[in-house]
Amino acid sequence: MQHINYSIDTDGIAFITWDVANSSVNIMNEATFGEFSIAVDMATADDSVKGIVINSAKRDFISGGDLKWFLDYDKSKEDCFEMLMKTHHALRQLELSSKPVVAAINGLALGGGLEIALACNYRIMTDHPANRIGLVECSVGLLPGAGGTQRFLRMLGPQKAIEYITQAKKLTADQALKDQLVNQICKPEDDINALAKAWILQNPEVRQPWDDKRFVVPGTPNGIGQLSGYTEFYSVSNAMAYKTTHGNMPHIKNVLSALYHGSSTGIDNALEVEARYFVDTLFTKETKNIIRASFIFIGDAAKGKAKPKGFEHAKFKKIGVLGAGMMGAGIAYESAKAGLDVILKDVSLEGAERGKGYAATIEQQKIEKGRSTQEKATVILDHIIPSESVGDLKDCDLIIEAVFENEDLKNRVTKETEAVIRPEVVYASNTSTIPITSLAKASSKPDKFIGLHFFSPVDRMPLVEVIVGKKTSDETLAAAIDYVIKIRKVPIIVNDGRGFFTSRVFGKFVNEGITMLTEGIPPAVIENVAKKIGMPVGPLAISDEVNLKLMLDIMSEDPTLTDFEKELEKIISTIVHTHKRPGKKEGKGFYDYPKGAKKHLWKEWSTIYSTVEDYDEEEIGRRLLFAMVIDAYKCLDSGVLKEAKDADIGSILGLGFPIHTGGVMSYIDYIGAQKFKDYAAVLAKKYGERFQLPESLLQRIEKAGTNRMFYKN
Template sequence: MQHIKYTIDTDGIAFITWDVANSPVNIMNAETISEFFATTDKAIKDATVKGIVINSAKRDFIAGGDLKWFLNFDGSKQDCYDMLAKTHQSMRQMELSSKPIVAAISGLALGGGLEIALACNHRIMLNHPANRIGLVECSVGLFPGAGGTQRFLRLLGPRKTIEYITQSRKLTAEQALKDTLVNQICSPEDDINALAKDWILKNPEVQQPWDDKRFVVLGTPNGIGQVSGFTEFYSVSNAMAYKTTHGNLPHIKNVLSAIYHGSSTGIDKALEVEARYFVNTLFTKETKNIIRAAFIFIGDAAKGKAKPKDFENTTYKKVGVLGAGMMGAGIAYVSAKAGLDVVLKDVSMEGAEKGKSYSSKIEQDKIAKGRSTEDKSKPLLDKIQPTASVEDLKDCDLIIEAVFENLDLKYKVTQETEAVIADAVIYASNTSTLPITALAKASKKPEKFIGLHFFSPVDKMPLVEVIVGEKTSDETVAAAIDYVTKIKKVPIVVNDGRGFFTSRVFGKFVNEGIKMLAEGIPPAVIENVAKKIGMPIGPLAISDEVTLKLMLDIMNESPDLTEFEKELKDTIDTIVNKHGRVSKKSGKGFYEYPEGGKKYLWEEWPTIFKQQTDYDEEEIGKRLLFAMVIDSYKCLDSGVLREPRDADIGSILGLGFPIYTGGVMSYIDYIGAKEFKAYADTLAQKYGERFQLPDALVKRIEAAGEGRVFYKN
């Protein structure tokens, strides 16, 4: 056996140890699971074995299934079902064995790893702050397919099962014990294997609770009478799921169905139900897209796979952050949280202290919610040194400038900072629109000058655009990626250009929404359709966040506006200067923001733009998405983006582009390349050249034929 170790001690206790070769964690795939079940079968059939302990030689128990295996599964639906049925049969063999089986859970037991533990008679979990268990498959477009839905259901009842699975909840040892998902917890100092063996010796006769003929799932009909609210509960759960997902996520619909139908039958039939719904889910294009984007693309990016080759890891000790506004304060916080010392500089000590208070508030909120303690919070906050003196930056090994988007101001702070820092120190600008090459003109070392575009709020938004200027060296790019991964953000590398990728493309979404309002499409329809297609916020609401005045200022400074953009500028000018609708901060934008009340769309829009009553909601949604997709391809075609996957990562993490589509580039294949081209042609005829596909994209679509344009799977 290559991945599973097997030993029997002198008391007849078999230890089946997961230790997957050439992997830092234990993962489940065709090879490892085959070895595991062959080993359990061997132990069960060995008359000298009194009981079995399943454990791990690595820090974690089992991290879950290999999602690349699922993404590249090339068999039929029947092949997939047969594979699951065989898995269920092997796990049922474990449960029906007369020999007690104990899971000794260390570290993480997620997804399939927890499902294996659930098939054991007893579960002991190491109680450490970093340890977690959970069925987390919904976070990657799947749901548990190795019995997790049905065993959770029988341990927790339907309410918690639905909550924990659909939200991919990860539980601490104490939470898991309270919910009976584990039976025993122990401290890191305890010998978990000895405890497992002791339980086996004291409990020679075992039976899973659901194999008792009298067993009934909590909160479900028991054959004698209907449990009050049972049907209504599932109806409400489905309705709430649809309200949240708008039917765009088939894995959520299918897991609810598997739980509902599995609750009214015995465990074996219930496992068949789960398997069939799992197969239907795996073969949907939405699930394939989510696995590819969320797990593979974003996972690889988070590990720094975009880093140029042959450069050693750069380590950082002290970071200087220029500007203590919301962005600078957020950058200071995530840097300190990663263990770095931070010098937070502003024009005044008062401003710098205010910036540090941003971190204090985050920590106090975490303490109030029980997610941190004063003992953990104080060392973090002590790492942030507020200052108004540029001299305090001299020992920093990285500078991140986060002052206002003003070229002259950025020039000034660049020059005064470079006067005190060492020549080897990288200087990064957190700009969302100004070209890095232009900003680097103020630097005496443009090869060390780079863009790091964070997103607000920095402590919550995972993406960072690493922007390469004309003279930025590969060594600087590599070092910048090391910093971004150090603070646990996800980097994508983009080349220079006004708006780079995310700001430029997101502008197309906003512009299209404002244009539709000017055409007379009711604002509530625009906003609701945006959410229905999977965007987290409507284009009008986000415009208020950005501020219409800023948008107008940027357009006034742009010398090369298209005819569409000129018309749009006139519309925004009317909204801002004639009607005084400026921003959320001012209390008056597309929405009204009453103090202490809930925002609502301004009621006077119909008097400014004559409202249409005949509109096509599908077309509205397609216009919003196609505007972003087409411009994203233009970014790829022009070299602003280096790879299609960067567009998908950036659009999902930075723009909130619907994840079920796989991202802006994957969207073309999600729609179907030929259908995408045909619909774009229709939009171009009706609304103008902004929907005209670039020639290079047309050639790609034609070359793909019936296949995919970008990714094989």
């Protein structure tokens, strides 16, 4: 066998060892699990075998299912169901063999890896800070398909099973032991295989608890799901799930259904229930989109796959961050977490100290939540050195400028800093709107000048736009990507242009929301529809966060505004200057922000813009999404973006675009290219040329026909 090693020791203990060929991790797919099933057959049929240890020859136990295999799965639903039932049969064979089976869990046991362990009679887990177990399938749009829903349900009860599975929780060894998902933990230096063998020899007779006829699912009355109180619990769970997902995530609904229906029957019927819901989930377009975007595209980007070839890995020890406001402080904090020394420079030492204080506040919050310790926080904070002197930057390996969004100020800071740093040092600007080529004119080395556009708050937002100016060298680009990967962010490469990609496209979402308000559509409807279609926040609320005054300043410096945008600029100016509502910072924007109370929409909007009663919620949602999608395509068409997948990554991580659609470019295929074209034509006729599709997109749609436009699956 290629992927599974099988051996029997002198005491009659069979070792089934996962060691997937040509892979750094153990993954489950048709080939690897097929070999595992053969090994199970051999061990259970051999009378000389007293017990079985399932372990790993790699750093981790089993990292889960092969998601690329699932994405490319091209067989029928019937074939998929049959495959799952074979999987269940193999794991049930372990459970019913009467031979004790132990999972020796080192490293990670996630998804299908944990499901194999759950079918064992006993689980031992190595206690290391990096080690985790969890059913994480929901994080990629799937649900557990190898018995995880039903075994979790029978071990944890419905409440924890729902929480752990839908939230894709990863548990430490201590947490897993507390929940009795593992039976024993050991130190990293202990011989986990010897411990597993010892348990087998001491426990020759075993049976899974759910194979006892008297077994009752925890938290259920007599184990029957239809009795009073239990059905109501699932009804509430379904309602809460819908409130969160608005029905856009079929995998969440199917998890709840599998748990509910599986709770009122025996384990074998319950596993069949799970298999049917898994098949139903796998064949949805939402699941395919989530796997493609979240696992493959974002995963590849996070590994630096976009880095230009032929350049050595750039090493950084000390970086300089210019400007200790929220963005600069956040960049300094993330860099310090990655082990880099950071000179955090501001115009005054007091300002720089405040920036370090921002990092200290984040660490204190983590300590209070039990997610860090004072010792770890001290190590991170010691990496941040506040400064008011440009001379302190002389030994830095990278400079990141994060001063106020003013071109003259940025140019002045560039010249001042370049006077003290080494010629080979890369200089990056965190600008969100000003073209890098324009800013690079102030530099004596434009080939070393690049944009690194972080998102606020930096400690929670994973995306970084790496902006390439006209004279930025590939060597500089490669070094910038190495830095982004070093601090565990996700880079996408964006060519220069005003607003780059995310700021430009997100502006279309905001603009459309404000425009609809002026048309008389109730603001609560606009905000609620935005959330219903899958956006994390409405366009009016995010406008308040960004600040309307700042939006005006940016628009006033943009020579490329369309006629529609110029009219919108006047509207925003009226809101800011006439109605005195610039945004959240001032306590008055589209919302009111009373001190000590919850924000609420300003009640006077209906007196300013006459409310209409006749509106179409579907059209409102489409306008918000189409505005972003059409402009994102223009970015791709004009060369601001090189690949469609960068648009999808950037829109999901930077804009909060609904992940179930796969991102802005996938969205066209999600609703159907021809349908997209027809609906855009309706919107263009009603609302103007901003919804008119570029000729190249019309040609692509025509050429694609009924096929997908951007990706095979």
